[in-house]
Amino acid sequence: MSDIRSFAPLNEQMDLIRRGASEIIPEEELEKKLVRSLHEKKPLRIKLGCDPSRPDLHLGHAVVLRKLAQFQTLGHQAILIIGDFTGMIGDPSGRNSTRPALSLAETRENGQSYFEQASKILDPVATKIVYNSEWLSTMSFEDVIKLASKYTVARMLERDDFTKRYRNGEPISLHEILYPLAQAMDSVAIASDVELGGTDQKFNLLVGRDIQREFGVEPQVILTMPLLVGTDGVDKMSKSYGNYIGISDTPKDMYGRALSIPDTLLENYFTLCTDIPNTELTKISASITDGSANPRDLKRYLARTIVSLYHNAEAAVAAEDEFDRIFIKKEIPDDIPELGIEESELPISDLIMRAGFAPSKSEARRLIQQGGVSLAGEKISDPNATVPMTDGAVLKVGKRKFLKINKLSF
Numbered sequence: 001m002s003d004i005r006s007f008a009p010l011n012e013q014m015d016l017i018r019r020g021a022s023e024i025i026p027e028e029e030l031e032k033k034l035v036r037s038l039h040e041k042k043p044l045r046i047k048l049g050c051d052p053s054r055p056d057l058h059l060g061h062a063v064v065l066r067k068l069a070q071f072q073t074l075g076h077q078a079i080l081i082i083g084d085f086t087g088m089i090g091d092p093s094g095r096n097s098t099r100p101a102l103s104l105a106e107t108r109e110n111g112q113s114y115f116e117q118a119s120k121i122l123d124p125v126a127t128k129i130v131y132n133s134e135w136l137s138t139m140s141f142e143d144v145i146k147l148a149s150k151y152t153v154a155r156m157l158e159r160d161d162f163t164k165r166y167r168n169g170e171p172i173s174l175h176e177i178l179y180p181l182a183q184a185m186d187s188v189a190i191a192s193d194v195e196l197g198g199t200d201q202k203f204n205l206l207v208g209r210d211i212q213r214e215f216g217v218e219p220q221v222i223l224t225m226p227l228l229v230g231t232d233g234v235d236k237m238s239k240s241y242g243n244y245i246g247i248s249d250t251p252k253d254m255y256g257r258a259l260s261i262p263d264t265l266l267e268n269y270f271t272l273c274t275d276i277p278n279t280e281l282t283k284i285s286a287s288i289t290d291g292s293a294n295p296r297d298l299k300r301y302l303a304r305t306i307v308s309l310y311h312n313a314e315a316a317v318a319a320e321d322e323f324d325r326i327f328i329k330k331e332i333p334d335d336i337p338e339l340g341i342e343e344s345e346l347p348i349s350d351l352i353m354r355a356g357f358a359p360s361k362s363e364a365r366r367l368i369q370q371g372g373v374s375l376a377g378e379k380i381s382d383p384n385a386t387v388p389m390t391d392g393a394v395l396k397v398g399k400r401k402f403l404k405i406n407k408l409s410f
Contacts (some may be wrong), residue, residue: 006074007038015278016070020063020271022199022224024208030221034194037076046071047182047192047220049132050089050118051080057117058244059306060228060237063272064196065121067225071194072077078127080118082111085133086182104133120247120310128403135189136182148183150214151278156180159203164196180204184211192220199224228272251307255319256400258303263295266302274305332394336402341389348373348385371396 007013013034017024024030037044048068057065066146072078087107108131114330115129139147157163158176165172187208195205203303205222212219220233227236230243237244245257261269267285270276277283300320326333339355346354349364352373359366365383367373373380376393391407 002199007041007043010034010038012173013074015054016074017223019070019278019281020225021067023202023222025222025224026223028195029219030223040164043076044071044193045077045079045190047079047081047187047190048113048197049083049186049195051084051089051112052107055345056246057114057248058239058246059269059273059399060358061347062121062228062247063228064198064225065118066272066275067196067223069121071122072126076124078186078338079192080115080122080127080129081185081186082107082115082129082131083186084111084131085136085152086179086186089109094304098379102199108118117214117247127363130190132182136185144178147211148178149213150211151181153177171215180207181211187212187220188215188217191217193218194221194223196223196225197229197264199276200227208351216290224270226363229265229268233265234261244307247310249310250323251311251315254307255303255316255399256305257325259299259323261299261302263299266295266298269302270305274302276305290394316386327399333402336394336404338404338406340406340408342408344389345386348375348380348387349383351375352397355395355397355401355403357395357401357403367397 003403008016010031014031017030023036030165033044036042048064048066061266066082068078084104084107087110100243106190115124119127157166162172162177164170183204184207186192186210191212192208195208197205200223202222205220205224209219209222230237230241231245232241234244235241237248249257257268267288270281270284284298285295288298304313304316304320317389322333341351341354348368349361350360352358352364352367353361358367367382371379371381374396375387376390380387389405389407391405393405395403395405398402
């Protein structure tokens, strides 16, 4: 039975689908699928596989999720594959070493967390959730051998990450070579029309096309999205690099981190991390190119837009107001944590550690030497200083860390 939906005209669909995309392979096939979808009034099946090994999502993960959400707004069926089975293998894409495997229970738990966070972007009611253990766990060893016979080791070694590891004499486990085939079976099982992924997933997505063809399923079109450069402007966004904006961050943290991106990434972030209309995006791009826009104003607009997407407009305004109060007017935040102190005085390095602002004395000393520590409004420059514990005094470390001293008396 056909799903009765309202679809936008082909050109409008393609304009939104192309937005921010790195590659659409092959684009002419996608147009044919969309024309058929319009004629039959039947949505395309859009697949996105999620990696359940890292459940904490940031804006880098959100790039491809936003593309899936755009397909939803166009009336198509979003299918989120929770890789509970493939998660036990570990996707080697972009890795220079073997990734530790997870248990099925761990992948299930992480997959649920992934979906809950992804629901900030996707329409959760209209998103179909499937676990690939439903079909992969039922395959016999004979099935796996037959599947493996459909691809060669030479083709697998065309992957950049495998090639580098092979040339460097680093081990490549056989289960890693099977990963792209397992992911491809997901495409066979759900008969996906389109599969989305980052540019680092291109090889796996193309394997999906080949294996669908081997099983008599119409090959999927693949759409890859760029890997978002982090707030440092150097590496891809990653929690391990500390250059991320988490989609579950507080409005205050989200706003502050968004303001830290380099001017050169503004257009990229507006394109990949927001839902502003293409017409407005064109104007912003033109203002950046001709130099008529003030980068500071654009960053503030970007930060408000991002906070509004993951929280709401009121939270965005409040986050901006607090940022201005702290960093422009140099005031103290309204709501800061307190720490009970019994001693009448403490070495400043001990206080910083006790506050949880540094993991060691050496790190605390480094922060002091960099000039980022003050107590009760007085800058501390001596890492060996012992300071009085005055009730209500505020410790400030860096730009965003505050702590109020609560002097305990007995």
